Amino acid sequence: MNDMTHANYTHGFSGGVTIRGLPVLNSYGGNVYWVDSGGAANGAGTFQRPFTTIDTAVGNCTANNGDLIMVKPGHAETVSAAGGLDLDVAGITVIFLGNDNDRGTINIGTALTADVDVDAADITLIGPRFVAALDNLTAPIDVNAARFKMYDAIIEDAAAIAAVDWLDADANADDMVIDGLLYRESTTGTQNQSLIRVAAADRPVLRNIRATGDFSIGIIRNATAWVDATLENLVLDNSNASPTVCILLQATSTGWMRNCALRVASGSTGYTAANTM
Numbered sequence: 538m539n540d541m542t543h544a545n546y547t548h549g550f551s552g553g554v555t556i557r558g559l560p561v562l563n564s565y566g567g568n569v570y571w572v573d574s575g576g577a578a579n580g581a582g583t584f585q586r587p588f589t590t591i592d593t594a595v596g597n598c599t600a601n602n603g604d605l606i607m608v609k610p611g612h613a614e615t616v617s618a619a620g621g622l623d624l625d626v627a628g629i630t631v632i633f634l635g636n637d638n639d640r641g642t643i644n645i646g647t648a649l650t651a652d653v654d655v656d657a658a659d660i661t662l663i664g665p666r667f668v669a670a671l672d673n674l675t676a677p678i679d680v681n682a683a684r685f686k687m688y689d690a691i692i693e694d695a696a697a698i699a700a701v702d703w704l705d706a707d708a709n710a711d712d713m714v715i716d717g718l719l720y721r722e723s724t725t726g727t728q729n730q731s732l733i734r735v736a737a738a739d740r741p742v743l744r745n746i747r748a749t750g751d752f753s754i755g756i757i758r759n760a761t762a763w764v765d766a767t768l769e770n771l772v773l774d775n776s777n778a779s780p781t782v783c784i785l786l787q788a789t790s791t792g793w794m795r796n797c798a799l800r801v802a803s804g805s806t807g808y809t810a811a812n813t814m
Contacts, residue, residue, distance in 0.1 A: 567603035570594040572641070574612045590614055591631060591643075592622050600657070601628040610635030615670065616677075617647035620654045627657040627682075633664040637691070645677040645700075646670025655680045655710075666691040672698045673727040676705035676734075685710060689717040692732070694750075699726030702734045708761070711739040715746065722750035730754045731785075737761040742769075749774040755785030766792030766814070773807075774800040786810035 571587035572594050573580075580586045588594045591606060591614055598604040606629060616622045622643065624631075633641035645651050645667060651674065653667070665687065667678065677700050685706070692703055699722075706713055713735070720732055729752045735741050741763055748756050756773045763786075771794075773783035780802040784794075790810045799807030808814070 567599065567605060568597075569605045569607060570597060571607050571609065572612055572614075573609040574614060575609075594631075595622075595624060595626055595629065598626040598629045600626050601659075604629050606631040608633045608641035610639050610641065612641035614641075614643050615647070616643060616645045616651050616653055619648070619650040619652055620656075621645075621651055622653045623656055624654065624660045625656040628659045629657075630661040630663065631665070633662070633666065635664075638666070640664055640666050640691075642666045642668055644668050644670040645674060649673055649675060652677045652679045655682055655685050658683045660684075661686045662688070662690065664689045666693070667703075668693045669695055669698045669700045669723075674700040676700075676702050678704040680704065680706035680710045680713060682709055683711045684713070686714040687716070687718070688714075690715070691719050691721065693721040694723035694726060694729075696723055697725045699723050699729050701727060701729065702731045704733045706733075706735045706738055706741070708737040710735065710741065712741070713738060714742040714744070716742065716744045718746040718748075720746075720748035720750065722748075728753050731756060731758045733757045735759045735763055735766075737763060739764045740766065742767045743771065744769045746770075747772045749776065751776045751778075753777055753779075753781060755781060756783045758785040759787055759790060762787040762789040762791070764791055766790065768792070768794045768814075769796060771797040771799070773798070776802055778802050780804050780806075782806055782808050784808035786814060788813070790814060 570582035571584045573587040576587040582588045594606045775783045783799040
């Protein structure tokens with residue numbers, strides 16, 4: 538461990554620490570920075586004097602160094618512009634501590650273009666909570682780099698607020714993994730189009746996702762065909778009255794679907810591209 542880690546854990550953790558089943562301190566060799574919106578404005582990123590924003594912590598990280606950002610329970614951060622939170626340092630991991638609504642939260646709003654950008658490879662988020670703070674947001678989580686991973690996430694549309702497409706991954710998002718995601722819908726606000734939209738990326742993995750809501754295109758969809766995808770343990774319920782499928786894929790999309798429960802408002806068509814998935 539380096540000096541920053543020793544400063545935060547003065548008594549040490551000889552056996553390492555596991556958070557939500559993922560090893561933390563026994564498998565990261567870089568710096569450890571702490572974040573808490575209730576901290577002092579001149580915080581130094583230590584446990585006692587944390588940074589007040591995740592964006593500040595990211596700016597102090599070193600690329601491909603195994604740096605770790607720990608977000609304290611109750612932290613609240615508002616993203617109010619395009620790229621307002623830019624995850625642009627390769628290889629960092631951000632862990633959101635706390636349970637359910639008490640975990641660190643990123644509120645996205647103020648401007649319709651406000652978003653969290655993933656602009657560097659090998660970014661990992663563990664336990665994030667994202668909340669729409671403005672109606673009609675478009676792609677508030679924007680993935681533009683390879684090997685992005687997100688585990689045990691919560692995404693919420695607040696009352697009378699809804700994002701059009703919540704997570705948008707472009708063709709650069711090869712080997713993206715979304716494992717463990719709970720979506721909480723708003724019954725009012727702008728019509729949702731999709732929860733997850735993936736373009737022509739290779740080998741995306743979407744696993745352990747639960748979402749119920751009114752989506753006009755599909756809860757999961759791609760506009761251009763992906764390659765060798767894995768969709769597993771999905772519980773999706775599209776209440777759109779048209780009816781609309783839960784998973785809308787282009788005809789040449791390839792990959793596997795396993796153990797997925799799909800429900801639509803009427804009929805029996807839960808997904809498209811059955812010939813190649």
